[in-house]
Amino acid sequence: MLITSVKTDPIAMFAEDVRAGLTRPEQKELPSKYFYDEIGSAIFEAITLLPEYGLTRADERLLRKYSDAIAARTTSPVMVVELGSGNGKKAQWILKSLARRQPTTYCPIELSHSALLACEREIDHLEGVSVLGFETEYLDGLRRAASRRAQNQRLLVLFLGSSIGNFDPGPAEDFLRKICDILAPGDALLLSADLVKPIEQMVRAYNDPTGVTAAFNLNLLARINRQLEGNFDLLHFQHVALYNSRERRIEMHLRSKCSQTVTIRRAELVFRLEEDETIWTENSYKYTPEEVIQMAERAGFHCEAQWVDEEWPFAQSLLSLA
Numbered sequence: 001m002l003i004t005s006v007k008t009d010p011i012a013m014f015a016e017d018v019r020a021g022l023t024r025p026e027q028k029e030l031p032s033k034y035f036y037d038e039i040g041s042a043i044f045e046a047i048t049l050l051p052e053y054g055l056t057r058a059d060e061r062l063l064r065k066y067s068d069a070i071a072a073r074t075t076s077p078v079m080v081v082e083l084g085s086g087n088g089k090k091a092q093w094i095l096k097s098l099a100r101r102q103p104t105t106y107c108p109i110e111l112s113h114s115a116l117l118a119c120e121r122e123i124d125h126l127e128g129v130s131v132l133g134f135e136t137e138y139l140d141g142l143r144r145a146a147s148r149r150a151q152n153q154r155l156l157v158l159f160l161g162s163s164i165g166n167f168d169p170g171p172a173e174d175f176l177r178k179i180c181d182i183l184a185p186g187d188a189l190l191l192s193a194d195l196v197k198p199i200e201q202m203v204r205a206y207n208d209p210t211g212v213t214a215a216f217n218l219n220l221l222a223r224i225n226r227q228l229e230g231n232f233d234l235l236h237f238q239h240v241a242l243y244n245s246r247e248r249r250i251e252m253h254l255r256s257k258c259s260q261t262v263t264i265r266r267a268e269l270v271f272r273l274e275e276d277e278t279i280w281t282e283n284s285y286k287y288t289p290e291e292v293i294q295m296a297e298r299a300g301f302h303c304e305a306q307w308v309d310e311e312w313p314f315a316q317s318l319l320s321l322a
Ligand SMILES: C[S@@+](CC[C@H](N)C(=O)[O-])C[C@H]1O[C@@H](n2cnc3c(N)ncnc32)[C@H](O)[C@@H]1O
Pocket: 032, 033, 036, 041, 044, 048, 056, 059, 083, 084, 085, 086, 087, 090, 109, 110, 111, 112, 115, 136, 137, 138, 139, 160, 161, 162, 163
């Protein structure tokens, strides 16, 4: 596999985003995309194995069941572009089904270099699949991959793991609209979304008793220490996951256990946190199946099929251009 890195000075961008998030006047924030350095990506893989985190298994069950039906939509060569592929394990199901029928190219798009390398190990052995990875942001990667497609090649975009839930509702719809603008008639998007379920079940998925998700959240501060010369004392922070019923989202925060001053040299930042003040690190919105379809349709898609996992309420929607 060829990994095409198109990042421009990632440390400077990281420093800029950290500075912007931690100097916000009301609620301090850090963008969740920075969870995934080498350690964060490894911890995320552990999260996907936790009994409390049903999302990955539900996604995989649906792919196992419906990949053949998705592959049967087209006889043309296909380029599969996966946005935020992680280790690419789940994409294998669809890639195998497609490669049995037609030549298939797989383009994982990832910010995490180590996730792309894991993806290479996972996919490179698949017969009939050629791999071209892009180390960059979702839409930039999608544009780059789409610009390389052959004339008769169809594009199938995968956005799995309910990563759409990390966007606020307005930006989620805008994001789908931007994907739609890059696609051409005959292309499709397979979109996963975690569904609303009993609150305790949702909260435990982000606050497991073994503390793996806590480590994932805290690693963001450790990453700032490592890469931006910060001096966060991780013992002075507590992982918090709560369900905001009004917004229908899980929020992850890092709560300061005491009043403290933190310095981040490479972001040229010294700032204060009061006791109990939090840094907001991630949202994971929960949907109803109908909401996913309505949002996709407003963004310019037509829903060809939607499948729901019964064991862990979770939806996959196959969307084509309207
Ligand atoms: C929640 S994980 C999901 C991984 C995999 N798709 C799955 O379903 O298990 C999100 C992945 O997307 C990547 N990612 C997050 N934000 C990104 C962005 N803006 N552009 C590209 N990749 C991103 C992360 O590095 C991480 O590997």
